[in-house]
Amino acid sequence: MPNSKKQQIKQSFLSTFSEQYAALMPIVNSPMFAEKLADMFKLLIPTNNVMIISNPSKNLPILEYNDLPPENRASIANQYVNGTFLLDPFYLAARKQGKNGFFHLIDIAPDGFEDSEYYKTYFKHSGLSDECGYIIQLADHGEKFIIISLGQIAVSETFTDKHLKCMKDISPLIESLAKQHWLSGEHENETQFDVRQQLETALECFGKSMLTEREIQMVQMILHGYSSKAIAERFNISLETVKLHRKNAYAKLDLSSQGELFNLFINSLINNEHYEGGDPLISYFGLSVVV
Template structure:
């Protein structure tokens, strides 16, 4: 039985290699991964710096999974996504499971409860590939309400056993990929652009540290985790949070999300 499985995987790998540099590659890559782990949906996304990502391929069992993608995710919600933050680390390859790289309070965020749950996704695993210093590809394999269950331990182990070859296939196929839209986009850090937009549109002047804390909160970091990132005490983080909420005249993370999300959409519109 194990020999048959190895033979099937070898054949799927051969078909994927033959499909490199052709339009068939995504479909063959999907079939290759399906032999390692059953999934309900697949989306291949190119991230370019902090600019708006590009969807290169998608397939699904239930179309509802990608309904919020074009307007909400690409419209700015990606800035709060754990996989996007893996990309920002640079030179990322291999397999990552969403909940393994998500911040400690990710499931409490407005992003998770108001965007992510709409997709009906229950679990996500991504193969990362680095194209240039600034461009990362992710092939995200999801389990949603179609199957109604998460990936099993053996499936995750199977993906991790083959993670470098999976990354190499994506890198080879898309080695010449470049994003035209990002060429004229602002190279200013998001935190700086956000501060400028808040002042212009709402007359709210945040310090760089307050803006940083706002982004950490929305991404799902606890005060303890924010303190570790910023190398300050938890008490200091709580002071920054109080100052932030007072300046914005809000009292909850939901209000912070409602204030900043429209700004994210505009900040990434040309990226």
């Protein structure tokens, strides 16, 4: 592309961004802010799905804005908030790694993400073909953060390097704007029961009453979207050993596929409204003792 054409595109992007940013400033702290912020992103790059998710320090994620397809918006949103978020690469990057800034999905997702049941059940069910977005830390160590997800729905194209670079370049300004909105006037009850930690503990303990330590490790890695090769490399074991552990874990849980494993995990979380620790499968299967 000729330099003059590139310069025109850059000037157009900056002009649009400047106008939209200026329009957003007066409505910080207003109920319209999240929607108008989403509208700005749709003008800047070819995204037809924006999700803005606030993650309080102790509560479940809050969908501040989403424009998923109307026909499955409610079911996808409910599934995400009630437990699927624990497997979201953006959530894990923010919560477990403390990442902050702009990221493309392929840079933070496990190598086997497209074969994971999270990808097949949630990501593809949402209609997404690509995703990028911002992680904005509102407190240290992944305690409180905002995720702004920019996706493409029902298209085969992915975001171009030009799109990604432009969005990364404005990351400091997006972070500043988001912090002004989500930090000001916030009064979170610090004695509130830690629902988020409760679900994270349930994931960590999933299967402990029925599986060996190594089988639990395999199940955890599979749920998070790691390939058999990546699992083998992580634990310095052979692919055949990984397959054997997976086969044994599936047999003990009476499962035959990764899809059934994913559904068992989600259903065990939903079933445990009053989870107090330990393996959520004990309550789900009605076990009276740990086996």
